[in-house]
Amino acid sequence: MKDQILFGLILFCSILLSITSCGKSDLVYDETPFIRLTEISPISLQEFQERINITIEYQDGDGDLGDYDPNIYALEVLDRRLTEPDYYHILPLAPEGEKLSIKGQFTIELKNTFLLGNGAQETVIYEIKMRDRAGNWSNTVSSPEILVYK
Numbered sequence: 032m033k034d035q036i037l038f039g040l041i042l043f044c045s046i047l048l049s050i051t052s053c054g055k056s057d058l059v060y061d062e063t064p065f066i067r068l069t070e071i072s073p074i075s076l077q078e079f080q081e082r083i084n085i086t087i088e089y090q091d092g093d094g095d096l097g098d099y100d101p102n103i104y105a106l107e108v109l110d111r112r113l114t115e116p117d118y119y120h121i122l123p124l125a126p127e128g129e130k131l132s133i134k135g136q137f138t139i140e141l142k143n144t145f146l147l148g149n150g151a152q153e154t155v156i157y158e159i160k161m162r163d164r165a166g167n168w169s170n171t172v173s174s175p176e177i178l179v180y181k
């Protein structure tokens with residue numbers, strides 16, 4: 032009797048697990064983009080000599096990140112020492128015209144980081160955010176302090 036109850040319980044759990052695992056496996060995200068800084072290197076560099084690589088993880092509920100038009104800038108990178116950000120073009124991260132939940136990562140390469148003052152070294156922090164084709168801005172992520180020296 033106990034074996035039949037145990038068998039029935041295992042069978043019920045197996046069926047329940049099968050039912051809940053069927054269907055679309057893609058997660059659905061908010062239509063406002065979300066980004067997260069996953070890696071940055073180097074965190075100490077000589078001005079004009081090295082490039083900073085920042086890896087960003089993104090997710091978007093409708094997949095409208097990036098554009099084929101090279102005059103559309105969707106990525107904003109602000110060096111906190113300055114008042115104006117730099118903008119970058121991003122190719123579409125999902126097929127245009129498709130409304131898909133997307134998630135992935137890409138790397139931004141920043142070159143020509145330099146000292147602003149007369150000292151031998153400074154620290155810089157970058158703030159990064161993305162805008163989708165609907166005009167929604169993602170959250171802003173900040174890099175850790177990066178040491179720039181002569």
